[in-house]
Amino acid sequence: MSFRQPRFPAMPPRAAEEAARVVVVGAGLVGLTAALDLARRGVPVVVVDDDDTVSVGSRAICFAKRTLEIYGRLGLGARFLEKGVTWKVGRVFHRDRETYSFDLLPEEGHEYPAFVNLQQYYAEAWLVEACTETGLVDLRWRHAVTGIENGAQAVRLAVETPFGAYALHADWVLACDGARSFLRRALGLRFEGQVFQDRFLIADVRMQADFPAERWFWFDPPFHPGQSVLLHKQPDDLWRIDFQLGWDADPEAEKDPARVSARIAAMLGPGRPFELEWVSIYTFRCRRMERFRHGRTIFLGDAAHQVSPFGARGGNGGVQDADNLCWKLAAVLSGEAPESLLDSYDAERIPAADENILHSTRATDFITPKNEAARAYRDAVLELAARYAFARPFVNSGRLSRPYLGYGEPAPDAPILRQGRPDWLLRHIGADGGFTLLARGEAAETGIRTLIIGRDIEDHSGLIAERYRLAEGEAVLIRPDQHICARLPARERDAILSARARVLGR
Numbered sequence: 067m068s069f070r071q072p073r074f075p076a077m078p079p080r081a082a083e084e085a086a087r088v089v090v091v092g093a094g095l096v097g098l099t100a101a102l103d104l105a106r107r108g109v110p111v112v113v114v115d116d117d118d119t120v121s122v123g124s125r126a127i128c129f130a131k132r133t134l135e136i137y138g139r140l141g142l143g144a145r146f147l148e149k150g151v152t153w154k155v156g157r158v159f160h161r162d163r164e165t166y167s168f169d170l171l172p173e174e175g176h177e178y179p180a181f182v183n184l185q186q187y188y189a190e191a192w193l194v195e196a197c198t199e200t201g202l203v204d205l206r207w208r209h210a211v212t213g214i215e216n217g218a219q220a221v222r223l224a225v226e227t228p229f230g231a232y233a234l235h236a237d238w239v240l241a242c243d244g245a246r247s248f249l250r251r252a253l254g255l256r257f258e259g260q261v262f263q264d265r266f267l268i269a270d271v272r273m274q275a276d277f278p279a280e281r282w283f284w285f286d287p288p289f290h291p292g293q294s295v296l297l298h299k300q301p302d303d304l305w306r307i308d309f310q311l312g313w314d315a316d317p318e319a320e321k322d323p324a325r326v327s328a329r330i331a332a333m334l335g336p337g338r339p340f341e342l343e344w345v346s347i348y349t350f351r352c353r354r355m356e357r358f359r360h361g362r363t364i365f366l367g368d369a370a371h372q373v374s375p376f377g378a379r380g381g382n383g384g385v386q387d388a389d390n391l392c393w394k395l396a397a398v399l400s401g402e403a404p405e406s407l408l409d410s411y412d413a414e415r416i417p418a419a420d421e422n423i424l425h426s427t428r429a430t431d432f433i434t435p436k437n438e439a440a441r442a443y444r445d446a447v448l449e450l451a452a453r454y455a456f457a458r459p460f461v462n463s464g465r466l467s468r469p470y471l472g473y474g475e476p477a478p479d480a481p482i483l484r485q486g487r488p489d490w491l492l493r494h495i496g497a498d499g500g501f502t503l504l505a506r507g508e509a510a511e512t513g514i515r516t517l518i519i520g521r522d523i524e525d526h527s528g529l530i531a532e533r534y535r536l537a538e539g540e541a542v543l544i545r546p547d548q549h550i551c552a553r554l555p556a557r558e559r560d561a562i563l564s565a566r567a568r569v570l571g572r
């Protein structure tokens with residue numbers, strides 16, 4: 067194994083009853099991201115996890131541009147770029163030939179690419195390090211939550227550890243305890259949606275191979291007839307291969323290494339040595355909770371919603387939940403915003419979850435046709451797509467994760483010069499944890515961090531002009547999660563301050 071699975075020590079409880087302002091339940095991808103985001107905003111957080119390590123197996127490997135921008139804001143962007151495999155081209159094959167290819171980010175001038183492939187365990191290990199470095203995150207391994215009383219004034223969590231049990235009283239609980247969420251079940255909350263009657267074999271395979279850093283998807287290939295296959299490159303000479311198996315496959319028999327190796331050998335052809343590193347069998351579900359905020363307990367990530375992996379929307383969607391919630395919670399805790407601001411998390415992230423579920427359901431339906439008519443439609447679309455461009459949008463091998471635009475566009479990035487040096491615009495937006503005003507021409511003194519194009523930053527490439535279309539004397543107000551929330555005259559102090567107050571729910 068190229069990655070050494072860390073084992074974090076469990077610590078005994080400090081007292082039989084403890085209190086914290088914010089408790090994050092679950093140190094997975096989403097819980098750790100939320101903890102780091104809150105800590106960067108100066109909020110101390112207790113994180114409890116029932117396990118003592120990071121994710122096992124690659125799991126969420128495709129980190130989308132918006133997620134990378136969030137990790138950029140949290141100080142981890144460079145690590146993703148250095149270690150991860152950057153890609154933007156996808157190829158679709160039908161039977162023995164390529165049908166077409168697509169480019170997910172044809173334009174230049176962004177710090178982060180369309181996608182970086184990286185095993186989830188690296189991301190989680192870096193998040194643990196970064197959380198620890200803040201000095202504000204109290205990470206408690208092998209502390210399992212076994213009970214919850216979700217009171218109107220506070221939440222009481224019962225926690226079990228190898229050293230005994232204790233009670234943790236929290237003002238706010240972020241429930242990031244994954245798809246099988248204990249907290250969701252303990253509160254009797256429904257999680258409704260669809261189970262897809264199909265099984266997938268997911269394998270991390272180590273090999274020296276010359277496939278390019280692209281996403282390759284096969285429908286009905288000669289080496290795995292009647293089913294689909296997905297191939298992704300990861301760092302460390304690891305390749306992720308997903309084989310569709312069909313509903314009748316026996317999950318235990320399919321995990322047999324000899325059987326998995328035979329499937330991979332058929333795909334690669336003779337004389338290509340490889341080793342299996344991780345194998346798993348999955349059935350996919352698309353579902354969500356009716357509401358994510360339940361008083362002082364707020365659900366994020368897989369605990370709140372689940373999608374099939376075609377489109378890489380699970381991990382990315384969860385990280386974007388944390389991005390949306392944490393600045394709001396920090397503003398409520400500092401008294402800057404009323405508690406009702408937290409309801410906007412539901413208003414904004416439930417439609418985002420629905421969009422992810424819609425795309426991933428459609429992709430799964432196309433990839434796993436459930437009747438002869440659906441299969442005939444799919445095969446006809448694939449035949450046509452090989453010859454005619456008009457049919458390509460009907461092919462659905464997964465619509466890859468994009469930010470949800472229903473509550474404003476994330477501020478686009480652009481190359482800039484700052485004090486004469488090359489830099490990136492997004493590095494300076496939300497950098498201090500607060501709102502940012504980006505203006506052309508003079509701007510009013512508002513106390514909001516202000517960037518004036520031409521004075522504080524140079525738009526030497528002209529891409530700020532192209533992407534923001536600001537007239538002289540105009541400004542955009544950008545939320546702490548880097549979403550544009552207002553466009554207004556740069557000199558109108560009252561208008562700017564009242565726009566910010568409105569966004570804060572005041």
Ligand SMILES: Cc1cc2nc3c(=O)[nH]c(=O)nc-3n(C[C@H](O)[C@H](O)[C@H](O)COP(=O)(O)OP(=O)(O)OC[C@H]3O[C@@H](n4cnc5c(N)ncnc54)[C@H](O)[C@@H]3O)c2cc1C
Nearest residue numbers: 092094095096116126127211243244367368378380381382
């Ligand atoms: C095979 C596979 C492939 C995937 N591929 C992709 C992809 O390419 N791109 C993508 O974006 N997503 C992908 N995903 C989805 C992605 O892995 C998940 O969406 C992501 O892990 C969700 O993170 P999370 O933090 O919400 O939950 P998890 O990562 O499941 O973390 C939950 C944490 O809560 C802890 N916990 C659980 N119960 C308790 C308790 N009672 N007390 C304390 N702690 C508890 C667990 O130990 C765990 O650490 C894939 C998933 C799978 C399974």
